[in-house]
Amino acid sequence: MKLQQLRYACEVFRHGNHISAAAETLHTSQPGISKQIKLLESELGFEIFSRRRNRIVGLTEPGREVVSVAQRILSDVDSLRHLGEDFASPNGGSLTIATTYTQARYVLPKIIERFVKRYPTVRIGLRQGDPTQVCEMVDAGHADIAIGTETTRAFPNLVMLPCLRLSRSVIVKRGHPLLKVKKLTLEEIAKYPIISYDPAYSGYWRVTEAFRKAGIEPNVIFGAVDADVSKTYVEHGLGIAILTTIAFDPAHDRGLRARDAGHLFAPSTSYITLRANTYLRKFVYDFIKSVAPDLEPDVVKAALKSVKAPRQK
Numbered sequence: 001m002k003l004q005q006l007r008y009a010c011e012v013f014r015h016g017n018h019i020s021a022a023a024e025t026l027h028t029s030q031p032g033i034s035k036q037i038k039l040l041e042s043e044l045g046f047e048i049f050s051r052r053r054n055r056i057v058g059l060t061e062p063g064r065e066v067v068s069v070a071q072r073i074l075s076d077v078d079s080l081r082h083l084g085e086d087f088a089s090p091n092g093g094s095l096t097i098a099t100t101y102t103q104a105r106y107v108l109p110k111i112i113e114r115f116v117k118r119y120p121t122v123r124i125g126l127r128q129g130d131p132t133q134v135c136e137m138v139d140a141g142h143a144d145i146a147i148g149t150e151t152t153r154a155f156p157n158l159v160m161l162p163c164l165r166l167s168r169s170v171i172v173k174r175g176h177p178l179l180k181v182k183k184l185t186l187e188e189i190a191k192y193p194i195i196s197y198d199p200a201y202s203g204y205w206r207v208t209e210a211f212r213k214a215g216i217e218p219n220v221i222f223g224a225v226d227a228d229v230s231k232t233y234v235e236h237g238l239g240i241a242i243l244t245t246i247a248f249d250p251a252h253d254r255g256l257r258a259r260d261a262g263h264l265f266a267p268s269t270s271y272i273t274l275r276a277n278t279y280l281r282k283f284v285y286d287f288i289k290s291v292a293p294d295l296e297p298d299v300v301k302a303a304l305k306s307v308k309a310p311r312q313k
Helices: 003-014 019-026 030-044 061-088 101-118 131-139 202-213 227-235 282-291 297-306
Strands: 049-052 055-059 093-099 122-128 145-148 158-166 168-173 194-197 220-224 240-244 256-260 268-275
Touching: 003 019, 003 030, 003 061, 019 030, 055 061, 093 101, 093 131, 093 282, 101 122, 101 145, 101 227, 101 282, 122 131, 131 145, 131 158, 131 268, 145 282, 158 282, 158 297, 168 202, 168 227, 194 202, 194 227, 202 240, 202 268, 227 240, 227 256, 282 297
Parallel strands: 093 122, 093 145, 194 220, 194 240
Antiparallel strands: 049 055, 145 268, 158 268, 168 240, 168 256
């Protein structure tokens, strides 16, 4: 039995039983994965995956337990590797952060600047995606930590720790009529075309839900991929944007103005996401605390140990 075989089985399961997707992620061949999984099944004496016409369609009953145990084993192996790195090089190593554009652009720069000064020998890697994608990176072991808002699906093997609340503002072009309105309301906002976030982001749903509850049909012309793109279209007069307040920088966005809309739209919560039951190096705890001062190492450790290995469905 090889760790590689366990990793292959977990990746196939994680990719919805698609060997091709698992092979692409692992940079290997489909036949190679199929062969190793069959060798593992032969050694165990039962099938891990149910097949129909030689195509994997799901986990068998004992296969669910295999994947659950394999996930724990692979997590423990990663923990041992990190433990060894801690003793060999306490202040060196690497930290891969998967995060959304808003966090990378507006939240993390100063935090990472201070971190690099404190740990100059730690290599920082940034990977960008929507909230669900960044959690997938951590779940797959491609990133050590994720920072983003709510996801569109659950991740039972991950621990999500709230770290920031993001309020919203209406961003308009300088001189826009909304700047003269005494009391900002949903009815006033709905008079103008709205540039919102992509539906993959919680901001889109927070905005549309507020209008839905008020019985108002807003004119959302499209969902932009990030805040800076949204602001660019606002500057060109194509509409107004409803963005997290931190995305507005008066020093740079001189042609724009912002009005607080926290009373109209529910805030989003940003989370620091980690793999459960994993060993974190000291500099990772320091990084987490720099993002969220309330997340002391003891708090994070307790949260990591509180998640039991889930039964796979």
